[in-house]
Amino acid sequence: MPTPQPPDSDAEIDRAIEQEIRQGRKFTLADAISQEGSDFLKGESPIPKLVQVKNAIKQFVGLHLQDSSGALQATLLTVIQADDVICSRHFETPLQALAEMLQPLLSHDVHLREFVRQVDMRWGHMYDERPHFERPGHPPHPDDEYTIASVRSQLQALMAAVQQHSS
Template identity: 40%
Template sequence: MNPEKDEKKKQDAMLQQEIRSSRKFSMAEAIGREGGHFMKGHNPVPAIDQLVAKLNDFIRDHTPDASRILISVLQERVKNNSLALSEQSEKPFGFLHGLIRSCLDHPERLYELTRQADIRWGQINKEKPYFQKPGEPPHPDDEYSHESVAARLRDLLEAIETRMDGEDDG
């Protein structure tokens, strides 16, 4: 038994009671008082949201993209695939590797990703986007051509592989 600790607890309880006695009772305050104990020791952000944020931060920090439009499209893909990510929660960078690898290995997925970046570019810049057709050269002013998106994805993939080799995914 620690008499100083007991005295401190007693003083804290008296102070709280004095503060409460001067307030009018409200249901919101009562719920707030009791609800505070539910989250003690727990992170209020769900684990899947933490993983999505971790991967999205990684994408932001390791994707060369001055206008950040491709970054936002990739981040949205991670968020929209949170169910698949939750199935690989022990290896989140393995999930991200697979997501990026599938775009590089399947041209139609790369073209769709590029199209989504072009659409978002057009929305943000209030201009008609440039859509590159498969097998055709890109428009000279197109920031997101199939080739440029693939190059950025390869850079990101290399960073993911370095991360996976360098440390545990957890």
């Protein structure tokens, strides 16, 4: 009986080990599926790209948005979570997706005013208190943490952080 030659490559070593393991064992459908499945995700994350983009944005917002009460951040994260279209366009550049979401809030008073209203409602819900809605032509309530001016300022600071990290 001839003496087997030692394998030359890693692939041959792997095949030899696999063959030795399978000796005396029945090959099943589960074995075939697992063998094929092992190549399916090679080099890829099992987490969908859209989820990865949203998670990257959420992490950035969490690190760069100053919000002691949390209602502004929670409302912005709701907007991010709901916007699959913008996130889908920026799989490779999540911060560009965030910038695209912030742009309408910063450039259109109507959008910002509605966003601040949502933040105020979130704050009221979180703290079980009546929110202070800012009315056009009237000064903001002295206890209103989320005025149009303060939210604009926080979103501008977040946009500046996005631009700084994007360049």
